[in-house]
Amino acid sequence: MKEFSYSLPESLRADPEIFASVEKELKRQEEGLELIASENYVSAAVMAAQGSVLTNKYAEGYPGKRYYGGCVYVDQAETLAIDRLRKLFRCDDSSPHPYAANVQPHSGAQANMAVFMTVLKPGDTILGMDLSHGGHLTHGSPVNFSGKIFQAHHYTVDRETERLDYELVREKALTLRPKLLIAGASAYPRAIDFERLGKIAQEAGTLLMVDMAHIAGLVAAGLHASPIPHAHFVTSTTHKTLRGPRGGVILSRPEFAKQINSAVFPGMQGGPLMHVIAAKAVSFGEALKPEFVTYQKRVLENAKALAETLTSGGLRIVSGGTENHIVLLDVGTAGLTGKEVEAALDQVHITVNKNTIPFETRSPFVTSGIRLGTPAVSSRGLGTKEMAQIGNWIVKVCEVLKTQTTEAKTLPPNIVEALRKEVQSLCARFPIYRS
Ligand SMILES: Cc1ncc(COP(=O)(O)O)c(C=O)c1O
Structure with missing residues (x-):
């Protein structure tokens, strides 16, 4: 999308330390999948107004x-x-x-x-x-x-x-x-x-x-x-x-x-x-432009596709589905905590947040749930096919975690490496910002 063209402003090089932090954050955003339901990617025009x-x-x-x-x-x-x-x-x-x-x-x-x-x-x-x-x-x-x-x-x-x-x-x-x-x-x-x-x-x-x-x-x-x-x-x-x-x-x-x-x-x-x-x-x-409606339709379709893949993979979705951009995954019934799943997904560059679920029994720092959202991935152009792929990775991460016998469950390094590569190659096909 043309309005998503952006490159780091050269003037920011005046502060090399902040430039480095912004540059790394841009790379993190480009090379990872953002499933935090409250986040999104703004257009270059929005950033330009904000930096004016x-x-x-x-x-x-x-x-x-x-x-x-x-x-x-x-x-x-x-x-x-x-x-x-x-x-x-x-x-x-x-x-x-x-x-x-x-x-x-x-x-x-x-x-x-x-x-x-x-x-x-x-x-x-x-x-x-x-x-x-x-x-x-x-x-x-x-x-x-x-x-x-x-x-x-x-x-x-x-x-x-x-x-x-x-x-x-x-x-x-x-x-x-x-x-x-x-x-x-x-x-x-x-x-x-x-x-x-x-x-x-x-x-x-x-x-x-x-x-x-x-x-x-x-x-x-x-x-x-x-x-x-x-x-x-x-x-x-x-x-x-x-x-x-x-x-x-x-x-x-x-x-x-x-x-x-x-x-x-x-x-x-x-x-x-x-x-x-x-x-x-x-x-x-x-x-106010018609493209925005098309975008929001994709947000909804993607959330549905994600929920369906997770359900077919044997995971429980709170309320059994979604009618908006959010999918609330109950990992507690799979014997996992939100904290473990958030950390494991973070390792493979899928960013989510742990979240309490209704009638929660764990603390807000541990939780039984993971909140997933599709606004950001939909902005970068991902569709239902890619959502199924991401859903399957989440299912796999949960399955591997379930087999771990240590008290705090983590992913083995070979799985981290393999999944990270897959995530990175998907992200490379859908750049957020083109310079
Ligand atoms: C429903 C709702 N209201 C208010 C807020 C607070 O917004 P802000 O973080 O901009 O203060 C949030 C943010 O997560 C929210 O989800």
Whole structure:
């Protein structure tokens, strides 16, 4: 793909040590398979915007209302980002349900924090998905500000189906009457019924925030139901399926727009990262093109193909399949831990992350699961044939690990060498960036 042409900027040689680290990271990305569900490869244009002179500019405030002079051009960039984001999620002024947009949050966690600061006071009750069932730290985990400042309660998936238990969500919402119901997940392979959650929120008299960080690209492409108009707030990261720079965004019903803006600045952030906002605008522009829908379709097909290969290879997939970009593999039933499988796959240059699975019995540092995702491999052009090949390598790694008798199971060196070569040759056929 032409827009993925990139070479290391020569100017970076001014700092040989950082140049070396960036060069090695580029090589690692090129020569390894990236299956971390929350990662992706941005285009050269996104990187160019992020590495532009916009990084020099302070612009506290919002377009047309800044606390600094000289903001005329960064105003243009931020306005473009806002307009494109609203168009992308079909909530601009021409749509039946216009939402306001804030593109300044530095990250997904800060987008969520801004919503909390808008509608909650310390001690208020929130209800979100349990972290070990697929939720996110910022949805009320006790180790996160959201669980420390607010009374956090959680819903889970159903033990049998391993899918969201909407009746449980309803029961808890009606009993607890939380100020904010939080939907969205980091490790949930199934589609989420936002309409149903919207109805639950309405019945319980609570506000609904949907954190669509993981599935935003699928929602933009119309391949996952949109949380609009069911949620009062929709937050997202921009760097996962959406394939933009690292950052966050907030869409809100118009009546909350002013409060959301104040919560982000001056509430919790200082100057916006204008270079990142420009890069967000570039990525939203890319996502508005028809090719983006083709890309997201491939993300879905690839996840299905991967899940099918793993299942045929005798491994258990949480919930028995996938409806998005995520495949959650249960390696515990094969007598392995997520930690062992992550380390073994890392040795053969397949990058994944260990992950808890619903009703987890192991610690988050060990886990019984592996989370796999297809956004990055789909960006580099891999298709279902290659996903079957990768799935078979994962099956093989698990089979070999199972035969190891040492306490911490690792791959024998000959297997590492053989698999590494195979992975490397597949990667060579699908370069990420062409110079
Ligand atoms: C659902 C969800 N929300 C929020 C975040 C936080 O995003 P960030 O890492 O940009 O703060 C993540 C990141 O993993 C996520 O998966």
